Amino acid sequence: MTIVLNDPSLWPTINSEILSSYSIVICASMVVYDWGEQHSASVEIIDSMYLWYSLALTFGQEVDLFWVSRIPISENDRTTKTVDLGQMHRWSPMTFIYLGVRYIGILFSIDIMLEYLPVVLTDMVRVSDNLDEVVASIINHRNRCNIVSQVQTWVGGIVNSMLCVIMIVRLYVMYQKSRKMLIFLIVTFLALAIALGVLDAMYSSSLSGEEYILSGFYLCAILEYEPILSSVTWTLGTAWEVLALCLATWIAVKHFRELQRRPTGSAIGDCLTVLIKSHMFYFAGFAVVTSFNLTYALSPTISNSLIFGGFVEIASTFQMFVLGPRLILSVREYHAELVVNADAGISMTAFAFQAGIPISTASGGDVTV
16 A cells, blocks of 8 residues: 655655765766766666666677677688578577576666656556556555565576576586586585575565655555564675685685696686686675675664665676676687687687687587677
8 A cells, every 4th residue: 555645854864865876867967977868866766777778888898799799600611791590699598597697687677667667557648448457456456565676686696596507607617527526516506496496585585675655756665674683694695706716716726836837838827817817806896795694684774874785785786787697798708719819610618628719619518698
């Protein structure tokens, strides 16, 4: 049920909401320097705009690295400008995961915008009687704030699980496709996924939202919140990321030491550099997001700060839907550069470290990143 209030005593609350939104605009513009004219003062709308901006920056790369290659397969095809089936990339599991994370982020941003629309859905212009009945049925039986909060909770869990799968594949490749390492990572991930799934179920069941219209300003408030469940969830996620970072760092140091004793080996060194660099960027982003969320969950004073809440929203969105997909995109970019520099007519989408030599495959191989 939507609660409408026109009490002047609530104006400070409205002003705080608007002020925090302006602060988030300033903070976001420091990162996103050119997105066009800004039309909304909502923190969540800014998150959505950032996702669309990031998508625009990488869409050309996605087409070239995941859909259609600019480099023809044969030398005879280099004189033609038409796209044939030989230029189409073979889809691997990593392709599905990448596109899933990227475009779930777009749907996620739309879901957030629905939460912060300035009018309630029942005020929308009638399109047809059937559509109006469906919308009215949804709103009468389930609060829109509850629906949106549930979607946000479960989408976050699903996307982070997909990012864990990306980490498993990267570590599996770095450890020369060791079955022991793969089993260890899968068992650890399954235990973590089950625990996080239970925590997400408990957390989502504790959420309760209510719609308010304060002097014409729409607000979706979460009335019940369990900070302990949120903090435990982020602690478990941090444990997994620390484990992945330690494993990646250890094998990278081991390979770099081996390369120092060899006159040739810059190729594998470059591969390791790409992997570690992207991993470090992602871990740094995850560490910032975790610290923000733990502080927001455990500090009663900070949890009431709308400005800090805006930082948490932006950081979480950036970590999941921008840094996460770049774990795959960075490797494919590196392989595309190898193809161009070597003037080769194949698309290399995978490599494994065996006998100190990077092995590339044109068909995707067993493990593709």
